[in-house]
Structure formats: structure tokens, C-alpha cells
Amino acid sequence: MTVVEEALDPNAIVVNSSAKSKDEVLKELIHQLALAGKVSDEAGFLKDVYVRESEGVTGIGNGVSIPHGRSVSVSEPAVAIATLTTPVEWESLDDEKISIVILFAVTDSTEGAQDHLKMLSEFAKKLGDDDVLESLKAAQSVDEVIVAFE
Amino acid sequence: MKIVGVCACTVGIAHTYIAQEKLEKAAEKAGYDIHLETQGTIGTQNELTPEDIADADxxxxxxxxxxKGMxxxxxxxxxxxxxDIAIKSPNKLMEKAAQVIKQRQNA
Incomplete structure (x- = not known):
């Protein structure tokens, strides 16, 4: 399996989400991760994501944000993605509204999670590539989201 | 021009590696050699050797x-x-690095 196939559970990808706020989209993505068995306590993880949000801006520019949290409520490192029909307000490096949200769920302990964490970091690296972000923004299906990273 | 560096962020899972990719892409575009070490949740990767650092501008x-190893x-x-700066303005950072080196050479 490629890094992307391993990192991305199709069930944790939401295309054209109608979420209207940062809070709504975070809750939606965390719920998807819970359904996929990656998060054990949705409220607990949400709280830890907001802890990280309070420490610094997670909008990386070009309408993309990468909220993330290290949490005991995460059972397995994972990533969830939402593309939004309407951009939402979000603190970002270029003050643009956010239309793509990529949520990283990180386990509190690295023990037994090294492989997954390595995969997440390789996945994160791809987000430094503007071409990937452009393809991601154009994606209209779960498959197109996955292909954007290949 | 030869650049070395380290990327490290608070959680050590996302910004570190996005910054690495952005800087590598910007250096490549500017025609510079770059070697970046990352210090993240998974530990140190792409570790710089003393020779790498001694050879760098x-x-x-x-x-x-x-x-670690400041x-x-x-x-x-x-x-x-x-x-954040590496992610937001990687190309400007390369220009700035070139300026700094030039100033040092003229000093």
C-alpha cells in the first residue's frame, strides 16, 4: 500500500461538506474518525484539538487548514479530510477563509504507533506541495481526493 | 549556495514536515542545495552530520x-x-538567506 492509501480511510473523507463553521466541520470530522474506530471519545479529542488551536494558527494558506491534536482519546493515528461547499472563518497565515480541512489525530503515546505516526508525517509533507493542494481543491469525489495526493 | 537546517513544531506531526517540503521546493526553485533535518514525534530524521553543517553557507x-543539538x-x-514563516513565505526566506550570505561575504 502507498502512504496515501494507508493514511486515508475513505470513510474519513467528506466531500462537499455543508458545515458552516470551524466548530461544525471539526465535529463532523471527529465523528467520522470515531465511526472509523480511530477516536474513542469525540468530546475529549475535540477539546485537545482546540488546545492546539489556541497555541497557533493552523490555516496554512491557500484555503487549507490542518487542525491536529495529540490526545488520549485517539486510539490510532489517523487523518480525516473535508472539502467545504462554503468556505468558513478560520485563523490562517494569509487570512483567507478555509475550504479544505485536514484533521490529524495523534495518539498521546508513541508506543506501538511509530509506523502510523511516520505515515502521518509523510502525508503532512505532501501538503507542502502547492500542486497537491490545487488538485485537492478541485476534487469532487472521495476518489479524487485520494488521487490528489498520489 | 548550500543550506542546512532543522524543522520542528509543537506537536511534531504536521507543520514540521510541511515546512520541510516548502523549503525544499523553494531551494530547488532557487537552485540551492538544501539538507533539512526534522525533529518530530517520530524522532529525528534526515539527521545532519557535522560535515554537512561545516560545508554549509x-x-x-x-x-x-x-x-536537540542547537x-x-x-x-x-x-x-x-x-x-509558520517557512510555510507562508519559503521563497522570500531563500532570498533573505542569499542576502545574508552576501552581506557576510562583503563584510
Missing amino acids: IAILAIDVKI ERFDKITKMTVPT
């Missing part, structure tokens, strides 16, 4: 936290920025 430290850069010209 400048070090770019894109860091939000204290890093003293390795004591004897080299360095620029320290938050990872």
Missing part, C-alpha cells in the same frame, strides 16, 4: 520549540524563524 532553523550551529551563520 547558512543554516535555516524553522522551529517553534527547543531543538550547539551544532554555533559556528555557522544562521536564520531562526517559526515554522
Whole structure:
């Protein structure tokens, strides 16, 4: 399996989400991760994501944000993605509204999670590539989201 | 121009590696050699050797936290920025690095 196939559970990808706020989209993505068995306590993880949000801006520019949290409520490192029909307000490096949200769920302990964490970091690296972000923004299906990273 | 550097962020899972990719892409575009070490949740990767650092013209430290081995850069010209800057303006950072080196050579 490629890094992307391993990192991305199709069930944790939401295309054209109608979420209207940062809070709504975070809750939606965390719920998807819970359904996929990656998060054990949705409220607990949400709280830890907001802890990280309070420490610094997670909008990386070009309408993309990468909220993330290290949490005991995460059972397995994972990533969830939402593309939004309407951009939402979000603190970002270029003050643009956010239309793509990529949520990283990180386990509190690295023990037994090294492989997954390595995969997440390789996945994160791809987000430094503007071409990937452009393809991601154009994606209209779960498959197109996955292909954007290949 | 030869650049070395370290990327490290608070959680050590996302910004570190995005900054790495952005800086590598910007250096490639500018025609510079770059070798970036990452210090993240999974530990140190792409570790710099003393030779790498001795051979470099400048070090770019894109860091939000204290890093291991900071003293390795004591004897080299360095620029320290938050990872946010590396992510937001990687090309400007390359220009700035070139300026700093030029100024040092003229001094």
C-alpha cells in the first residue's frame, strides 16, 4: 500500500461538506474518525484539538487548514479530510477563509504507533506541495481526493 | 549556495514536515542545495552530520520549540524563524538567506 492509501480511510473523507463553521466541520470530522474506530471519545479529542488551536494558527494558506491534536482519546493515528461547499472563518497565515480541512489525530503515546505516526508525517509533507493542494481543491469525489495526493 | 537546517513544531506531526517540503521546493526553485533535518514525534530524521553543517553557507532553523543539538550551529551563520514563516513565505526566506550570505561575504 502507498502512504496515501494507508493514511486515508475513505470513510474519513467528506466531500462537499455543508458545515458552516470551524466548530461544525471539526465535529463532523471527529465523528467520522470515531465511526472509523480511530477516536474513542469525540468530546475529549475535540477539546485537545482546540488546545492546539489556541497555541497557533493552523490555516496554512491557500484555503487549507490542518487542525491536529495529540490526545488520549485517539486510539490510532489517523487523518480525516473535508472539502467545504462554503468556505468558513478560520485563523490562517494569509487570512483567507478555509475550504479544505485536514484533521490529524495523534495518539498521546508513541508506543506501538511509530509506523502510523511516520505515515502521518509523510502525508503532512505532501501538503507542502502547492500542486497537491490545487488538485485537492478541485476534487469532487472521495476518489479524487485520494488521487490528489498520489 | 548550500543550506542546512532543522524543522520542528509543537506537536511534531504536521507543520514540521510541511515546512520541510516548502523549503525544499523553494531551494530547488532557487537552485540551492538544501539538507533539512526534522525533529518530530517520530524522532529525528534526515539527521545532519557535522560535515554537512561545516560545508554549509547558512543554516535555516524553522522551529517553534527547543531543538536537540542547537550547539551544532554555533559556528555557522544562521536564520531562526517559526515554522509558520517557512510555510507562508519559503521563497522570500531563500532570498533573505542569499542576502545574508552576501552581506557576510562583503563584510
